[in-house]
Amino acid sequence: MKKEELRSLWKERIQAYRESGLTARQWCAENGVSTHRLYYWLRRQNSAASAPASPSEWMRFDVTDGPEDKASLTIKVGVCEIEIKEPLNEKLLLDVIRVLESRC
Incomplete structure (x- = not known):
């Protein structure tokens, strides 16, 4: 699986997990995913969202x-x-x- 496909898959999974209202353990058990892997992708998604702006962006x-x-x-x-x-x-x-x- 390509990197972009994997990121897209986990973006969908994280959205489904958050919308489910289940605990991480419950959601992972129902979806056949390890909690370790879910937490890894949650951290990765959160760090990407909080990353600083690209230096190539224009400043006012x-x-x-x-x-x-x-x-x-x-x-x-x-x-x-x-x-x-x-x-x-x-x-x-x-x-x-x-x-x-x-x-x-």
Whole structure:
């Protein structure tokens, strides 16, 4: 069985288990599955769902005018916020972007 087929099968099984209202032991006995295997796939599915976002996803940023009418750039990543005011140091901005790409 291919990896995608196996993942799809276990996704269906986990959904059936959750909808059944049975304990893991009862559901496994009725469906001929070991509880060890069910718990393995539950952990695997939960870890995949809570995995961090892919670094290739786009991030939102706003360009606003500062109080002295100088342009500024604000980059927000999670709870972090980076504000860059004019004059723009392009090398510094590229360095910041490289660090963000490696961390996000």
